[in-house]
Amino acid sequence: MPELPEVETIRKYLNKTILRKRIVNIKVFSKKQFPNNSEEIVGAKILSVKRRAKNLIIELSNEKTLLIHLKLSGQLLWRPKTLNKTTRIVIVFDKGELVFNDLRKFGWIKILNLDQLDLELKKFGPEPFSKDFSIKYLQKVFKKSIRPVKTILLDQEKIAGIGNIYANEALSEAEISPQKPVKALTIEEIKKLRKAILLVLRQGIKYNGASAADKLYLKPDSSNGSYQQHFRIYQKNGEKCKKCNTIIERINLGGRGTFFCPKCQNMSRFRYI
Amino acid sequence: MPELPEVETIRKYLNKTILRKRIVNIKVFSKKQFPNNSEEIVGAKILSVKRRAKNLIIELSNEKTLLIHLKLSGQLLWRPKTLNKTTRIVIVFDKGELVFNDLRKFGWIKILNLDQLDLELKKFGPEPFSKDFSIKYLQKVFKKSIRPVKTILLDQEKIAGIGNIYANEALSEAEISPQKPVKALTIEEIKKLRKAILLVLRQGIKYNGASAADKLYLKPDSSNGSYQQHFRIYQKNGEKCKKCNTIIERINLGGRGTFFCPKCQNMSRFRYI
Structure with a gap:
């Protein structure tokens, strides 16, 4: 699913493209994905496009907002050449169309x-880029839980915007085992992890997000992001770790593919006594 | 927070009390807790009161619904003697008032x-009371995760309606350590756990929910539930386990008070190698 860097890439593109344009029509092919009455916003102009967590927030001139979540496979494309069978919603502007495929x-x-x-x-x-995302905050959250650090990183109520790609990448960068219970992280590890999260998210934004193996993420101009060319660990099982040449492994953690270097990331193992 | 049995108790009460009554006014003292325009439902009649997870769903005669979540401290009181400073919303019917305190x-x-x-x-x-809540379903969910069983029980995306009270109670009934990673549960333990969940929820409903130490849960007639008189383990740290006389302990797990008998519930311990 598009994570903070992907949604941020889309936000920046749209915030230039649809600003001050007027909504003249909305075509809804999947009612459950657009549950409101589109009449409420026809005629309104776009004031801004913002982001919170993995959500896009489009502010309109009539005191309404559009809240958009792309979930697993949503795409927002500006004036794509064609619609296809995954097209669910089309927002028609006075000039141009924004197409929601999913x-x-x-x-x-x-x-x-x-x-x-x-x-x-x-x-x-x-x-993550706010001052609330502090070492102190992470210490407070982490000391309460024995959940694996990777699982906590994905929990939107704890930290907003991180999904499977950037959680894997940050843990690789910080050289922390994805399975390590957060309670067991040292203050040095927490500091490293926070820094690594900010680094990989910044890189993700710099490269316009990651169009990984499933090719589901596209920029609004229908082109791919390029962070996938800079993955440290994500989907690299079987390849060699760039730091130590150890073969990268893949496990399943909380239902999500989890990639790590068993040497650099010092895999913690559990024993049940 | 009110869990399945508490919300179900409120649902049953309201489904008798407000059925076919007409909404004539809504007084909103906390706008953020009632974000819609109340005009949309003034004049509508109540068709039914349902429940999903910890939510109440009030079906109205105008194809609208009210979705209500009580969260940590919400109360729905039918014709209380007085309003107080925690009163946030009052739904006025042609006969009687429903007061939302929080x-x-x-x-x-x-x-x-x-x-x-x-x-x-x-x-x-x-x-939990649907056929989808099967051994097979639990096996599928549990095999993907090393999260502690208590944490998974609280995850509304995995199982709907269980909160801190009934998770503690079910694990006590099933004699399973709250910290045990779900992946490590045996098929026998999964069967016992499912049965225990259904048992404690049924008991909770039978006793009209639990008004625990914080006294925040009330029935709509402003009286207490009585399941707290039948707690096995919840808030019983320092007391003796009824089965084996061992002193009940309390730990913090994922930020929530967690109660267990260290003998019956065979506390698993983690070692990080």
């Missing part, structure tokens, strides 16, 4: 007023 | 159409 149909677009938006967004943990 | 202000009431409701509810895992 193979798996888990994504959605909601129309919300500002109070509703507050309610939807309040469940998310701090943004 | 000390912590995390609860909310949303007005949704049916498509919006579908979108909100689709994230929840199976209801």
